[in-house]
Amino acid sequence: MSSNSNNNNKENTMTTDHHSCSMCGKDSKTRCSQCQSKWYCGRECQKTDWKEHKKICFPVNSTCTRCLLPTSANQGICCVPHPEYLMEDMGSSFGPDGQTLSFSCKACGEHFSKVNKDRHQTNFSFQPAHAEWCFQGRHTVKPLKEGDERRICNDVATINRNDGDTTQQFQQRLTTEMDPSTVRILVIQNGDGFYDDTVEPVLDLHMPLLEELQLINVCFSKIVLNDAKTPRLSTIEMQNLPDECDMELKCSNLRDFNCRHHHGDCEWVQDMLDTTHQLVSFRTYKLGLDEVKFGPHLAMLKHIYIHRSDCLCDVVLGAPHLQYLRLQGCYSLESLKIKPKGGSRFTVETVNSNMSQQVIKTLKNSPRVMWDGDEVDEHAGVGGSPMEAMFRMMH
Structure with a gap:
């Protein structure tokens, strides 16, 4: 053992059964009193072994704080799968090797794929193979550090x-x-x-x-x-x-909203915005919005990302502390109202959005907006491609 206190905490338990010392192989009738799995011929061998043994020395019937299994399970090895709620979908594909699903795990930072040669089966294999587990190592009974999500x-x-x-x-x-x-x-x-x-x-x-x-x-x-x-x-x-x-x-109490791919009636989105007072982030992709209003009660709203709402015509920004607005691929935007005038300034990014001259004027003249208008083309609108500009000039 490494100290007298450790020695006192690990007082040997005597037994009449025959065992061999874990260090030298001699006959032994004493063992570690905490885990009761290691046997020794005397205190010197026990002290010598403590540097390594303490890594796996857990109280009898203890539970791993990471995987929630007994510390005796899996021969002392702790295996934790990637938490589903922290796995980011990076896309999927089909090829000669079958179906490939790509992910990024926010818990361990690993990027990996799951490959299945038969879509009708569930026998996915991990590539690389070492990425099968979010955590693989020794069990522990210590409290995990704050922010360590590699756990069950x-x-x-x-x-x-x-x-x-x-x-x-x-x-x-x-x-x-x-x-x-x-x-x-x-x-x-x-x-x-x-x-x-x-x-x-x-x-x-x-x-x-x-x-x-x-x-x-x-x-x-x-x-x-x-x-x-x-x-x-x-x-x-x-x-x-x-x-x-x-x-x-x-x-x-909703704070973060993220919705992708919904083209039906979206009145419920406005109901959600009118109900919550805690919203911080609003993200959508291919959402069937035609109009949306962010009321002044959304005092905590910082970020708005709207991508490919093709039919979105009208947007009202009343969030007083907005920091960032991204309108990407909004091809039908005709009206944008920004209030209150005395709210905080926010950055606007417009990517491939064909906005009306009225919207462009609003962005240029609003004291709240930080926006680079160099991309504006009087024919194509904001972010319009050269082909789009030519099409408008011809028609």
Whole structure:
């Protein structure tokens, strides 16, 4: 042992069974009193071994604080999969080797792919192979450092829609594979990474502790999220909502909103904006908006990213402390109103957005806007390509 205190804490336990010393192989009847797995012939061998043994010396029946398994599991090796809610989808492809799904893990920083030669099977292999685990190493009983997300949490749940699921079966799994009353972070997704409209579940559960929700590639027929059902919901990410989805999102504590691919009735988006007072970030891609108003009550809103809302005509910016506005691929923008005039200044980025002269004038004249107008073309609008400019001049 490394000190007298360590020695006192590891007083040897005597037994009448025959064992060999872990260091020299001599007969021994004493062992480490904490883990009770190492045997020694005497104190000198025990002290010599302590430098290495302390790395795996855990109390009997203790639990690993990282993987939540007994420290005796897997021969002392801790294996933690990549947390689904921290995996960023980097795209997918098909090729000679089959289906490839690419990801980036925000917990460990690893970039990797999952490859499946048969889409109808679920036997994905990792490339590179060492990326299979978010963490692989020794168990530990020490508290993990703040911000270390390479862990398993009892209040985090991932539910995958699998091939062969019926709507009824998947609907039942939404309550049998998690405890709605305790879940803090929830991911509901299509297990193979594709969108499938053959299963149409309803998400209408009382989840009082839910803070973060991801709904990825699942064809929900109805979604109900409000202060009565999900009072703590602060972050939501959705991808591929069906156009006919009956959507209610009215959560006053919502801070981060990210929605990709939804072309149906988007009145629920405005209802969401009118309800929340905590919104910080608003991100959309291919969302079927025709108009959107960010009211003055959104005092915490800092960032707005709107990408490829092709039919977006009218935008009202009343958020007084906005810092950044990005309008990308907004081809129909006719009206932009900025108020109050005394709010903070914010940066505007317009990429491939064919905006009206009225919008351009608003951006130029607003004392709140920091915007580089050098890209403006009187024929093509902002960010218009030379081909677009020529087309306008000819017509």
